[in-house]
Amino acid sequence: MVTRPATGGPAALAETPAPQQREAAVQARVAELEALLGDPTDPGNPCGYQAVLNADRAAVPFSRGEGLLDDFGMNREFVPSRLGGRLDSIDTLVRVMRPVFRRDVGLGMSYGMMSYMAASDVWMAGSDAQQEWLAGSMLRGAKAAIAQHETAHSNQLVRSQVAARRADGGGFLLSGGKPVINNLARSEALVLFCRTDPAPGSRSHSVLLLNPGELPADRSRIVPHQMPVGLRGNAFAGVEFDDCPVPESALLGPVGSGIETALRSFQISRTVIAATALAAVDTSLRTAVRFDHEHRGGGWGGARSDSQRTDAAATGAFVNLLLYDSLALVAMRAIHLLPTQTSVYSAALKYLLPRILTETMYDLSIVLGAGFYTREGTLGIFQKHVRDVPVLSLGHAGSVACQATVIPQLHRLARQSWFVEDDAPAGLFRPRAELPPLRTESLSLACGRDSLSASLLSVAAAIPGRSPVERALRGLAGQLVEEFRDLRDRVLALEPADRTTPVGPASFALMDRYALLLAASAVLGVWRHNQDGSDPFLADPAWAAAALHRIARRLGAKVPDLPGECETRLRHEVHVRFSAQRSYDLYNTPIPG
The missing domain is CATH 1.10.540.10 (Acyl-CoA dehydrogenase/oxidase, N-terminal domain)
Known part of the structure; x- marks a missing residue:
């Protein structure tokens, strides 16, 4: 239901606080x-x-x-x-x-x-x-279209195939090409990442803002390109330049600022794409629940083994959505509240996109069975999402790029921030709380601070034990605190060479553990700071315990089974949201169909 201002005419509306x-x-x-x-x-x-x-x-x-x-x-x-x-x-x-x-x-x-x-x-x-x-x-x-990554060079940002050199009469001459750009042929604006200095280094690239329709036809050419599997309806194309002149006014920011601009903008684009991708998995869960509901006689009864298997798949997918959305919420709000720390949170979120959401969609195929292969009607959307969502994790902001963002910061974080940082603000975890204006100039490439993980410590220390579910949540949180302590010790134990050239398998494994622990911190923060009664489900420890249980198992920790109330509560919520036509994310929004 849409929240509306209190009735009573214009005077009542004027009295409503601006945030509301x-x-x-x-x-x-x-x-x-x-x-x-x-x-x-x-x-x-x-x-x-x-x-x-x-x-x-x-x-x-x-x-x-x-x-x-x-x-x-x-x-x-x-x-x-x-x-x-x-x-x-x-x-x-x-x-x-x-x-x-x-x-x-x-x-x-x-x-x-x-x-x-x-x-x-x-x-x-x-x-x-x-x-x-x-x-x-x-x-x-x-x-508008954007051309940053290089498909011919494993999407490396700094191996641009487009070079811009100074023209004698002013401006630049573009040479080379970008083979895959979404929406290029129908865009009035193109943000083009190109090399302006042949020497290596952080000042070797710049960004240009162009109007593709104004480029001289004899010096530029658009080449159609079709995606073979995912995003088939998107209008992909490439562009080729042959000493194509562009004016000085096309320069976006100072010469040589391209890499810095890209790395800062990635913090926003990674977060936005990764957070919106969850909605497709929401639909996939709803599709699987509808299929199961229809094929078990209009209810969730049926053969016990089938019922347990499909119920477990549906509730497990729901927990994964809540787990992932907790980190997405934190990453989105951190851009406003903790902009200097956003580089770590956005990279961790995008890194977990294929790890959690894509795996969840394949797990839901258990519910569909042979229906997974259906390409028509209501079921057909499931397979389309299975093809489309993985494409979102490719490109310059893919998993390896996200690892490259976080791994160089691990030692500094372990030394300066972990177990000593102040707790994150409560507004970081409240879905509808007011946010300050966006200040992109405050985004930092690395600051050595992490307030989110401090929430893992503070909430774990304050969880009461009034019920079996709360006691389970407290025990799981305590285990994850010890996992975090072990992570810090292992990061600090890396040899100096491993820190300056973080390419060894140990560094990648440590980053993987850190991303999952950040997700656990987000889950606990969302649970702790939504106890005001506005959403009884988020205030319930059952979903948080189930999410931490999944994270602990992914980390390889031995954990006891959850109380039966957790599964019952989650299964009930999945069924209620399906029947009441509400989304499966943290916002619990009314949806059609």
């Missing part, structure tokens, strides 16, 4: 978009699953979906409010985009995320004139 008005406005926009998208299972819905699958089969953009988003004014969500749009927080952007990703990952990427990824670099590093130009273009409904 903003939250009501966000909920209203999400509800409006869900209503426009309609019931996805209705075969007559022009934006339902069948229409999505038809476009995917034809490998064309989902035009009806794009038209609906045009009518909604989705591009305004990507433009800062100071420039005439509605973008005021990363949290809001993700909440508005999740309904789109629940329906179609391809639509979410082609219509929204690619434009936002390009635009975020401009909002971060562009001049006033560049920002105003792009804002005006996007508010008219135009799209």
Whole structure:
């Protein structure tokens, strides 16, 4: 249900605090978009699953979906409010985009995320004139594209195949090409990452803001490219340059600032894409529950062995969603509340994307059985999401790039921050709490601090033991504190050579453990700081205990079985949310169908 201001006319509305008005406005926009998208299972819905699958089969953009988003004014969500749009927080952007990703990952990427990824670099590093130009273009409904990674060089950021050299008459001459760019052929703006200095080093690359339609046709060429498996309806293409002239005004930020701009913008784009991807798995869980519900006579009865197996798969997927969304929530809100620490949290979130969400979708295939191979109707969306979601973990912000972000910081974190840092602010863990304005200039490449893990210590020490579930949660939290202590000792024990050249298997294993412990810290923080009664489920220790139990097992710890109440409570919540048509994420939002 959409929260609305208190009744009583304009005077009552004026008395409503601004944060409540903003939250009501966000909920209203999400509800409006869900209503426009309609019931996805209705075969007559022009934006339902069948229409999505038809476009995917034809490998064309989902035009009806794009038209609906045009009518909604989705591009305004990507433009800062100071420039005439509605973008005021990363949290809001993700909440508005999740309904789109629940329906179609391809639509979410082609219509929204690619434009936002390009635009975020401009909002971060562009001049006033560049920002105003792009804002005006996007508010008219135009799209933007971004070209950063290098598919010919394992997506390495610093092996650019596009070089920009100074032209005699001013500006630059572009040579080389980028083979795979989403939305290039239909974008009015292109954010292009290119080499401006042949010498190696952190100042070797720059960023240009171009209008592809204004490039000279005899010096540039767009080459179509088709994705073979995932995101089949996205309009991919490459670009080739042959001494193509571009003006000095195209430079986005100072010469040589490209790598710094990219590494800072990755902190936002990694978080946004990873957080919205969860919505597709939400749909996959709902699809599996619907299939099971229909094939067990309208209920959750049936053969005991089948019932236990499918119930375990569904509740396990639900726990994985809550676990992952807890870290996503923290990463989103940290961009506003802890911007200097965001590089670690965003990388950990994106690193866990294929580890948790993709595995969860395959685990749900247990429920579908042979139905997993269905490509039509309601079930067909499951397989489409299975193909689309893994594509989101590729590219310059893929798992290896995320490891490369965190591993060099491990020793400094272990030495300076772990077990001594102050606790994270409560607002980091509250889904609908007010956020300060976004200050991208505060984003740091590495600061040596981690407040999130401090929550693991503080909450673990304060968990009461009034019930079997609370006692289980307290025991699991205590075990994870010891896992964290062991992690710190192992990081500090690395030889100096291992720290300066972190390529050994030990470093990768330590980073993996750290990402899971950050997720555990987020789970405990979300549980602890949502005890105000606004969401009884989040205040219940059952989901937090189940999430920590999964994390501890992933870490290889020996843990006792959970009390039976945990499974019962989670299974009930899965069933209730399906019947009441509410999302499976932390926001528990009403959804159609």
